[in-house]
Amino acid sequence: MPDVILSNLPFLLDCLKVTVELALVSAAGGTMLGLVVALVRYLRVPILAAVFRVYIEFVRGTPLLVVLFISYFAIPALLGYRATAFGAACLGFILFIGAYIAEDIRAGLASVPEGTINAALASGLRRGQVLRLIVLPQGLRRVIPVLTGQYVRLFKFTSVASVIGVREMTGGAMLITAREFAPITILIAIGATYLVICTAISLGGRLLYKSLAVHS
Amino acid sequence: MSYHFDWLPIWEHRDILISGFALTVAVSTAALVLAVILGTLLGTLATAQSRLLRLGAGTVVECTRNVPLLIHMYFWYIGLAFLRLPPFLCAVFGLAIYSAAYVGEIVRGGIDAVARGQSQAGLASGLTRGQTLRLVIYPQALRIVAPSLTGLFSQLIKDSSLASVITVPELSFAASAIDSDTFRTFEVYITISVLYIVVVTVTSNMVLLLPGAHRSQALLRVADA
Numbered sequence: 001m002p003d004v005i006l007s008n009l010p011f012l013l014d015c016l017k018v019t020v021e022l023a024l025v026s027a028a029g030g031t032m033l034g035l036v037v038a039l040v041r042y043l044r045v046p047i048l049a050a051v052f053r054v055y056i057e058f059v060r061g062t063p064l065l066v067v068l069f070i071s072y073f074a075i076p077a078l079l080g081y082r083a084t085a086f087g088a089a090c091l092g093f094i095l096f097i098g099a100y101i102a103e104d105i106r107a108g109l110a111s112v113p114e115g116t117i118n119a120a121l122a123s124g125l126r127r128g129q130v131l132r133l134i135v136l137p138q139g140l141r142r143v144i145p146v147l148t149g150q151y152v153r154l155f156k157f158t159s160v161a162s163v164i165g166v167r168e169m170t171g172g173a174m175l176i177t178a179r180e181f182a183p184i185t186i187l188i189a190i191g192a193t194y195l196v197i198c199t200a201i202s203l204g205g206r207l208l209y210k211s212l213a214v215h216s
Numbered sequence: 217m218s219y220h221f222d223w224l225p226i227w228e229h230r231d232i233l234i235s236g237f238a239l240t241v242a243v244s245t246a247a248l249v250l251a252v253i254l255g256t257l258l259g260t261l262a263t264a265q266s267r268l269l270r271l272g273a274g275t276v277v278e279c280t281r282n283v284p285l286l287i288h289m290y291f292w293y294i295g296l297a298f299l300r301l302p303p304f305l306c307a308v309f310g311l312a313i314y315s316a317a318y319v320g321e322i323v324r325g326g327i328d329a330v331a332r333g334q335s336q337a338g339l340a341s342g343l344t345r346g347q348t349l350r351l352v353i354y355p356q357a358l359r360i361v362a363p364s365l366t367g368l369f370s371q372l373i374k375d376s377s378l379a380s381v382i383t384v385p386e387l388s389f390a391a392s393a394i395d396s397d398t399f400r401t402f403e404v405y406i407t408i409s410v411l412y413i414v415v416v417t418v419t420s421n422m423v424l425l426l427p428g429a430h431r432s433q434a435l436l437r438v439a440d441a
Contacts, residue, residue, distance in 0.1 A: 061413030
């Protein structure tokens with residue numbers, strides 16, 4: 001391994017930890033938000049469904065960087081609180097990825113055939129039970145590949161948090177390039193780290209999907 | 217909530233917004249053209265008969281799209297700083313190569329979706345391999361991939377905002393400049409969000425302009441992008 005990486009390894013690993021924390025918090029929060037939004041839209045809850053639709057259209061038409069600026073500068077200015085960079089990044093990522101996950105989950109729920117739902121209702125299940133026992137398990141299983149793609153995207157996107165001052169892997173790498181003169185080595189090293197982790201997430205998603213597959 | 221809305225400073229700085237908007241369109245268009253050329257090449261190689269070529273194209277695609285766009289941009293701007301490329305070109309190269317991997321995947325899928333018999337018929341009727349691709353496969357594949365491709369274009373426009381990080385004064389950069397000048401934080405970022413949403417919506421609906429596009433599959437909302 002090149003010297004410049006070895007001598008900065010503890011620092012880079014600390015930064016990697018921040019990247020992973022950022023990704024985990026945002027993935028968990030974004031999935032929960034996405035699930036709630038998807039359910040509200042799927043069940044066509046009055047007013048709330050319309051509000052969430054505006055949220056989805058807004059976020060999906062806006063670049064991630066602008067969403068981060070909004071969560072770091074604009075929302076705190078509007079509500080009058082001081083945001084930390086890490087907290088604002090988490091909020092921004094959750095709001096951002098949540099909108100995409102919501103649409104994916106909604107599509108998954110909508111893909112459960114009408115006939116299956118009618119059969120469940122005819123067999124005496126109540127509406128809530130049909131949702132919990134039939135629609136959610138079938139619909140969610142179908143969206144695992146798409147959600148895996150969103151998590152990979154999210155992991156890459158955590159690099160943008162460096163722009164608002166979070167010292168994650170990309171931000172840390174930039175600090176090192178400012179101190180030592182080996183930008184290509186450092187960029188390739190962290191690029192490879194992203195590559196390995198993203199590939200691992202994809203593989204994990206594929207394994208999970210296969211293990212939950214229904215054999216007919 | 218004690219925030220007082222004041223949109224006037226935004227209007228007064230409209231010239232910065234307009235030039236930023238123009239630069240966003242310029243970066244995106246240049247990157248788009250380059251990404252489509254590179255991506256078509258990659259996607260075609262990924263369907264080649266030679267196993268080595270297929271494997272090579274697949275590896276390039278995976279290694280390119282699993283690395284964050286920001287790293288791609290830093291690679292050209294900081295990694296290759298000794299080349300002294302203008303930031304605009306660094307942004308275009310970074311964005312184009314990153315997006316080319318996605319275009320490549322879409323093109324590969326499109327070519328695979330065109331029935332095998334089509335290329336066999338083309339070859340049997342005396343066309344060369346190049347002619348078969350150009351006259352038989354590509355036109356049919358284009359129609360299949362058009363919706364995914366327009367979705368990708370919208371993504372590319374949004375991604376171009378990262379050019380601001382390497383000092384290209386496009387729309388997001390303009391917003392930061394106006395914000396630090398006027399402190400109308402909320403108003404500025406909402407304004408540029410709306411501008412992005414407008415461009416992205418227009419781009420998503422461009423699939424309508426393609427011959428043979430159906431109205432039912434078109435009129436895409438932003439959410440479909």
